[in-house]
Amino acid sequence: MKKSLSFRAFITAVCVAIILLLSIALIRVSINHSREVTTSLSEDIVASHAEALTGRIGLLGTPLATLLDTLAFTDFVHSKLDVKDRVWLGTLAKILAKSPHLSTLYFGDENGNSFVVRPIYNASDRGRLSAPEHSVIMVDYNQFNGEQTRIFFDRNMLVITEFLYDNDNYDPRVRPWFIETEQGGDINVTEPYYFYFFKHFGITFSRRSLDGNSVIAADFTLDSLDDVMAEMAYSADSKIYLFTAKESLLASNQIIKADDPSKKIVLQDLGLKAFISNLSHVNRSDGESRRIDWQGQEWQLIITPMVMSEYEILYLVNVVSLESVLADSNDFYNDLLLISLAVVVLSLLIVIIATRHVVRPLTFLAKSLKDIQRFSFKRRTYKSSGITEIDQINETMLMMEAVLFNFIENLKQVARSTAPEEMSSSLVSQVQDILKSDDCLLFTNSLQSRDKFSLAAKIGGYGQMNLQALYDSTPAAFQQSIYELSQNEMIRLSTQHQAGFMMPLFNRNKQNTGALLICFNDKVNADIRGRLAFVQEFIGFNELVLEHLETAEAQTNLFHAFVMMTASAVDVKSAYTGEHCKRVPELTQMLAEKMVADKGVFSGFKMDKKQWEELLLAAWLHDCGKVSTPDFIMDKSTKLETVYDRIHEVRMRYEVLKRDAEIGYLEAVLEGADKRQARMHCEQLQRTLESEFAFVAECNLGSEFMADDKIARLDKLAQRTWLRTLPDDIGISRQEKVKKTAQTLPVIETVLTNKIEHFYAWDEKKKLPVNGLRDFKIKQPEYQYNRGELYNLGIKAGTLTAEDRYNINEHIVQTYMMLDQLPYPEHLKNVPIIAGSHHERIDGKGYPLELAGEEIPLQGRIIAVADVFEALTASDRPYKEAKPLSLALKIMANMVKDKHLDQELFDLFLTTGVYSQYATEYLTEQQIDIVDIDSIRGIYLPAIDDDSLITKQKVIA
Secondary structure: OOOOOOHHHHHHHHHHHHHHHHHHHHHHHHHHHHHHHHHHHHHHHHHHHHHHHHHHHHHHHHHHHHHHHHHOOOHHHOOOOOOOOHHHHHHHHHHHHOOOOEEEEEEEEOOOOEEEEEEOOOHHHHHHHOOOOOOOEEEEEEOOOOOEEEEEEOOOOOEEEEEEOOOOOOOHHHOHHHHOOOOOOOOEEOOOEEEOOOOEEEEEEEEEOOOOOEEEEEEEEOHHHHHHHHHOOOOOOOEEEEEEOOOEEEEEOOOOOOOOOOOOOEHHHHOOOOOOOOHHHOOOOOOEEEEEEEOOEEEEEEEEEEEOOOOOEEEEEEEEEHHHHOHHHHHHHHHHHHHHHHHHHHHHHHHHHHHHHHHHHHHHHHHHHHHHHHOOOOOOOOOOOOOHHHHHHHHHHHHHHHHHHHHHHHHHHHHHOOOHHHHHHHHHHHHHHHHOOOEEEEEEOOOOOOOOOEEEEEEOOOOOOOHHHHHHHOHHHHHOOOEEOOHHHHHHHOOOOOEEEEEEEEOOOOOEEEEEEEEEOOOOOHHHHHHHHHHHHHHHHHHHHHHHHHHHHHHHHHHHHHHHHHHHHHHHHOHHHOOHHHHHHHHHHHHHHHHHHOOOOOOOOOOOHHHHHHHHHHHHOOOHHHHHOOHHHHOOOOOOEOOOEOHHHHHHHHHHHHHHHHHHHHHHHHOOOOHHHHHHHHHHHHHHHHHHHHHHHHHHHOOOOOOHHHHHHHHHHOOOEEEEOOOOOOOOOHHHHOOOOOOOOOEEEEOOOOOHHHEEOOOHHHOOOOOOOOOOOOOOOOOOEEOOHHHHHOOOOOOOOHHHHHHHHOHHHHHHHHHOOOOOOHHHOOHHHHHHOOOOOOOOOOOOOOOOHHHOOHHHHHHHHHHHHHHHHOOOOOOOOOOOHHHHHHHHHHHHHOOOOOHHHHHHHHHOOHHHHHHHHHOOOOOOOEEOHHHHHHHHOOOOOOOOOOOOEEOOO
16 A cells, blocks of 8 residues: 555644744744844944044054144243253153053153153053152253253152253154154144153154244153053954954054064054055945955954045954854844744644644544454444534444444453353343443343343342243244234333333244343433344354253253262261361362462462362362272271271181180090090180180280280281181182182181282283373382281281282372363462372472472462361260360370471461361361360460460360
8 A cells, every 4th residue: 555644744734844844934034134134233343443532543543643732832832941940841741640541741842842741650660760769750851962851750750850861862852753743833643653761552643833843742652542442342252353454453452572672563464464454545434344264264354444634544344253243143043043943833833722623533433443343342422523514424333343342342252251141140230231221131040940030130220020921921922033022011111211121032943041121211312223133143152051051050050060970979978087078179179269369378269160169179189089998998997907807717717726626625535534624625725715816806906006915816827727618719700819828728827917919910901001101109018918917916006917008098098199180271270289189298398299398389288177077076086086176286286297288287276276167067066175275276386375366266066
């Protein structure tokens, strides 16, 4: 598909492009105009500086000109002036004091005579002139080719010192200020020249006296003009120069270093001659302004003529960095750029907001279409754009998407539903949302009774409705696809609703499995009626799922019933197990419920419906392997018992021996032996035989511990022999017969023996699997059964041999092997390990996997506690007496101490009264005694708080 822009992007791009073009043009024009204005403004500023400078020079020069004009009318112009006149000197001193830039006053005549007046302003001047302390004026009086006298005056115009000096025949007539001064009274200004006496450049103002025979002059230093130049700088890097018409430098704001400080600086020396060929060519009224490249930088050169008099003109040259000139323009440019950017952004926002009302509904529509295409439906709210046609399209699309959304959501709910209750709730919610009904109710029936309906789920505010009455009165309605309730039927069902529909549900066998009742408070419009057909199709899939869930639930119930039947079969199989397999799940559930409610150690333990199912199934099946354990071992109450008690065989042998003793007595009498002695011997032997058999019978019970002396006696009496005259290999099974060896009758045998046929090799099916699913650690004995008479009677305690004990313990191996074969759903996959781990120990010494601590599933540890407590307290075991409650708990406490049972679980079992709850229901009144919980807990806990709230208690049966 060819790439394209979105409508919003297109409109926005066009508007932004127009605004940007206008902004760029505006910025371009504004910047050019700004630079022209800035350049013109800089020229105006320089012109104003020139005008101000002219005024400043005028302020400096006018007093000098006035002074010279005034002195021209005084005796100062006469060579015969009394230089020591205090009045004249005082007046002159005041004039000099008010003119700090006036360094020297001169007088010279045509004869070469002259005098010079120099003010002394500070210690520096006194040092330069070698003047005495307190000197304020120095006067040099010179007669050409005559005496040269130097006089120093104090503040009161009194002579401090006076002496002759050598002035190197100073002649004023050769000085420029004398020569250049013309007749007529005009003020003459010399070109700048080096004042050797003061060591800096200056100019001299001069004029002729009235008679024209002498000249009056005043030296003017240029330092003051440099200061004025610094004040008039356009910017920090501006260079300002003041030139005379002859291009001599008068002043500058720059510090100019020269190899010869006495040499006059001209335009050429500053490197500006390349840009200013001749200052006299510059227009006097307009000046000159242009850009130049100088010293590797772009500058603005501004030349401003300064007309001082008709004959005197100065030139102010400003060389200003173009960057400085345009600094304000650049700032203006930046400001204008920011303003333009702000305008663009603001315009962009306005365009976006303006186009949003048009683009948003179009985008919404495009998104809806794409979602439908991808089967990604969402429930969304549409905001009106204010455009009628677009709103109508979107509303229609939303309605279609909502229908599809409801359908897909229902499919998802169905897929996630694992119980009819969840499915039912989802169904009524979806139907109400599609039809916008006020109430929606789902009724279902059962496999056993299809004509009895019960409420499965409802949504809405109205109470219970009696659909059963509608079925009883109008059963035909439940065969229709959609049944609209009449007014009378509606009133019978509800007094609140005005209209209603009933949709029956069917399975694949066309059997009615339920009905959906939909009620409305108001009349139903055509739009709602149009959706009823969709709802009918919509619930069709739900009918299949409900049927499936119904079947799955029936299968689950069947499986649970089969599990319970298997457990019951184990209990029924042997009276010695009583109802153990039934009670352990109940006790397990009691303990697990306390764990879920616990706020302490087990506060994080929670169980959902599936986990409960897993735990209880494991508890029901925890001893299922006992179905493979032989009854004669499970029920073995004496040492010689198998399928029968073989003590009777031993008894018969002793009976034979007693008969043999009687026969021996009779034979002895017949042979002539003393009858009395023979009788005594016979009776003595018979008593011995009776005693031996009584001892064997007692050993057979297994109720007492077999000490070594008893085993020795048993071995001794086992050596007694008897004569068997009948063959023992006839009338027996083929399996038994193959174990017999050929014998010649009669055979002498001992009364107790361990024969070869007493050893039974392992059945292949009962051997521990190698490399199987489980790594069983339990050790299998050499023989499956050892029925040796002497071997069995020699059992030290109880009635079970090592082989018997293994065969009983092996039931847990069989439990694993049986349960591991079943195909479990995901939530039941741990049933084998939970059921099979109840004989493991916390210390890892249990069986058959020797799991330890946390390796044992928590559920397995729960069943272990329940298993032990039930076994200890069961009163339906024929081989033992039931333990009293307190004794059973003490035994279990010691098992906790020995790391046999889980301490935290048993502590919860004890402190929450689970044992009491169980005892009330299952134990006899004689078993229920006083239980000292603190004492019992003290067996496995380091210490019990004296203030414990758990005290002695008696369970009331």
